[in-house]
Amino acid sequence: MTDDTGTFVDPLDLAVQARRQRRSLRRLGRLIGRSTRLVWASGRGLFVALGVIQVATAAILAGQVLAVEAFLSAVLVLGGGDSIRPLVGPVALLASLLAAAALLGSVQGYLKRYLGDAVARRTQLEILDVATRVSLREFEHPRFYDAVQRVQVSASTRPMQVTQALLAIVGSAAVTVGVGATLAAIDPLLLGLLVLGGLPLLVTNRQESRLEFAFTVAQTYPMRERGYLTYLLTGRPESKEVRAFGLGDPLLRRLDTLWGRYRHDLARHLRRRGGLSLVGNALSALVLGATFLVVVLLIARGRMGVAEAGAAVVAIRMLQGQVQGLLAGVQAIFEAGLFLDDVDAFLAMGPTADDAESGTPAPATFDRIEARGVRFTYPGSDVEALRGVDVEIRKGEVVALVGENGSGKTTLAKVLAGLYDPTGGEVRWDGTPTTALDRSSLRSRVAVIFQDFVRYAFPANENVAVSDIGTAIDERRVRRAAADAGADAFLTALPEGYDTMLSRLFRGGRDLSGGQWQRVAIARAFYRDSPLVILDEPTAALDPRAEHDLYASLRRVLDDRSAVFISHRFSSVRSADRIYVLDDGQVVEHGTHDELMAAGGLYAELFTLQAEAYLSPVRTDGA
Numbered sequence: 001m002t003d004d005t006g007t008f009v010d011p012l013d014l015a016v017q018a019r020r021q022r023r024s025l026r027r028l029g030r031l032i033g034r035s036t037r038l039v040w041a042s043g044r045g046l047f048v049a050l051g052v053i054q055v056a057t058a059a060i061l062a063g064q065v066l067a068v069e070a071f072l073s074a075v076l077v078l079g080g081g082d083s084i085r086p087l088v089g090p091v092a093l094l095a096s097l098l099a100a101a102a103l104l105g106s107v108q109g110y111l112k113r114y115l116g117d118a119v120a121r122r123t124q125l126e127i128l129d130v131a132t133r134v135s136l137r138e139f140e141h142p143r144f145y146d147a148v149q150r151v152q153v154s155a156s157t158r159p160m161q162v163t164q165a166l167l168a169i170v171g172s173a174a175v176t177v178g179v180g181a182t183l184a185a186i187d188p189l190l191l192g193l194l195v196l197g198g199l200p201l202l203v204t205n206r207q208e209s210r211l212e213f214a215f216t217v218a219q220t221y222p223m224r225e226r227g228y229l230t231y232l233l234t235g236r237p238e239s240k241e242v243r244a245f246g247l248g249d250p251l252l253r254r255l256d257t258l259w260g261r262y263r264h265d266l267a268r269h270l271r272r273r274g275g276l277s278l279v280g281n282a283l284s285a286l287v288l289g290a291t292f293l294v295v296v297l298l299i300a301r302g303r304m305g306v307a308e309a310g311a312a313v314v315a316i317r318m319l320q321g322q323v324q325g326l327l328a329g330v331q332a333i334f335e336a337g338l339f340l341d342d343v344d345a346f347l348a349m350g351p352t353a354d355d356a357e358s359g360t361p362a363p364a365t366f367d368r369i370e371a372r373g374v375r376f377t378y379p380g381s382d383v384e385a386l387r388g389v390d391v392e393i394r395k396g397e398v399v400a401l402v403g404e405n406g407s408g409k410t411t412l413a414k415v416l417a418g419l420y421d422p423t424g425g426e427v428r429w430d431g432t433p434t435t436a437l438d439r440s441s442l443r444s445r446v447a448v449i450f451q452d453f454v455r456y457a458f459p460a461n462e463n464v465a466v467s468d469i470g471t472a473i474d475e476r477r478v479r480r481a482a483a484d485a486g487a488d489a490f491l492t493a494l495p496e497g498y499d500t501m502l503s504r505l506f507r508g509g510r511d512l513s514g515g516q517w518q519r520v521a522i523a524r525a526f527y528r529d530s531p532l533v534i535l536d537e538p539t540a541a542l543d544p545r546a547e548h549d550l551y552a553s554l555r556r557v558l559d560d561r562s563a564v565f566i567s568h569r570f571s572s573v574r575s576a577d578r579i580y581v582l583d584d585g586q587v588v589e590h591g592t593h594d595e596l597m598a599a600g601g602l603y604a605e606l607f608t609l610q611a612e613a614y615l616s617p618v619r620t621d622g623a
């Protein structure tokens with residue numbers, strides 16, 4: 001979650017903001033409007049049906065008071081030995097009203113569940129839409145994950161909470177008016193007292209909402225910690241290592257400790273919330289007691305008949321529930337409001353500069369891409385990963401990046417792929433700085449496969465075609481890309497060929513070896529029809545023959561596309577048109593293999609080291 005300046009809002013600030021929120025009528029109106037629009041859009045028919053049920057329920061409740069009064073009146077005029085026929089009507093009425101209320105109650109339950117799900121679906125999609133659009137930078141901040149976690153829960157439950165509260169308020173208000181009028185007719189003082197009894201709750205409820213919000217915000221991070229441990233203990237790739245290292249018990253203990261900490265916090269939270277609730281309800285009960293006392297006094301003074309008194313007691317009991325329901329409704333809306341503001345802030349998170357969707361579309365092809373003095377610092381880091389890098393890629397060229405671990409190769413690949421804007425210097429496509437180009441069109445011109453490419457739990461053909469998912473899968477192109485990447489033979493041999501699910505997570509799924517997966521990823525890069533292909537260590541897991549074949553055919557496969565590839569194996573780097581040697585975020589040398597060898601710098605040193613390791617006799621003396 002970010003504020004206007006793009007910096008993260010601390011959860012503590014959230015709590016402070018929440019405290020500042022006024023419970024004004026305007027805010028209430030805004031919250032109701034926002035939630036109702038969402039629920040309406042998610043399922044208007046269900047929403048209307050629920051409204052109708054709510055009003056009908058209110059009418060039934062008011063009818064019950066009248067039925068009780070009729071029943072008591074009939075009982076009171078009944079002499080010994082009289083027929084009980086006059087009672088039948090009121091009893092039958094009361095029984096049918098009770099049955100109708102129960103029936104409506106259960107129908108309402110089902111409808112609410114179904115509507116709630118419609119709302120959850122809509123909001124989930126909204127949130128994931130934002131999550132796939134926000135800048136990659138957000139993913140460098142733990143607080144982003146907190147926000148995602150929190151808003152997913154809030155967005156799927158809170159709007160429905162507001163709507164339910166709204167429906168309840170409508171219902172309660174209808175009953176309160178109906179039954180209240182009946183009660184006021186009996187004695188206005190009773191109605192006044194009842195309303196008074198609601199006031200303490202109004203105050204304590206407000207405090208409770210804030211406690212709840214603060215608790216949720218504070219618990220998001222610990223909840224993610226527990227979630228991560230659960231994921232480690234249940235994930236498929238993790239399962240091997242968890243067993244091999246005997247991590248099961250220690251991780252379970254760690255999880256248990258975290259749960260213990262949470263339960264401790266929860267107990268404290270519940271005590272505080274419970275205390276507030278106790279105070280509010282005790283004060284309300286006191287006023288209610290006083291109300292009943294007034295009824296007794298009125299009977300004693302002969303100002304109220306017994307039937308009237310009976311009806312008054314039922315009405316008071318009913319109204320008290322309704323007034324509380326009304327207040328609870330208002331409270332629920334304000335409480336949900338705190339969470340919804342949080343959700344709205346998340347949804348308002350726009351793309352940052354790296355993702356500008358304005359600017360001219362990137363050209364379909366290029367003659368020359370140049371990086372000039374490119375610097376890059378990861379968000380939240382204070383060390384530069386790139387410190388003034390110059391590279392050049394011409395149409396149809398194969399360019400290699402080499403350098404030791406952490407020298408900045410992957411970072412440069414991300415900048416060249418348009419995933420990050422440089423923090424200094426620029427990348428130019430035929431002279432146009434990439435910052436002037438529409439970033440999504442820029443990315444569409446690049447096919448990049450990272451070291452940690454994704455193994456999608458999708459069928460094989462989709463695993464290749466994900467790189468161009470916008471169009472229908474072209475099976476012929478999939479096969480050609482797979483063949484070029486050396487993946488066709490083993491994919492064809494799968495039980496269902498290219499339709500085989502490549503994951504054991506789903507039915508009929510198969511898994512591949514590490515090198516086979518890497519070939520699928522390379523096929524992915526070839527499938528995408530883009531003028532620049534970037535491969536970050538594409539052959540690290542390939543066997544020597546597969547690697548040799550790949551590089552031998554690379555130029556033919558690329559046709560006139562350009563490629564940037566990163567490799568630690570100098571045998572594959574040799575044939576590149578130009579090699580850039582990175583060291584500590586800078587290009588320290590560049591040129592062809594022969595030029596670099598002749599220069600006798602870092603490249604020559606690393607190359608010789610590797611070549612010698614292959615050819616020199618094995619040393620067993622440990623020296």
Ligand SMILES: Nc1ncnc2c1ncn2[C@@H]1O[C@H](COP(=O)(O)OP(=O)(O)OP(=O)(O)O)[C@@H](O)[C@H]1O
Binds near residue numbers: 140379405406410
């Ligand atoms: N997400 C990140 N946040 C902060 N620093 C990072 C991040 N990713 C990488 N770095 C740092 O940036 C520097 C360059 O990393 P980079 O991944 O580009 O290296 P590399 O040359 O690809 O290394 P390797 O050969 O191990 O893949 C390293 O010091 C690394 O620790």
Ligand SMILES: [Mg+2]
Binds near residue numbers: 409410411451536
């Ligand atoms: Mg790397």
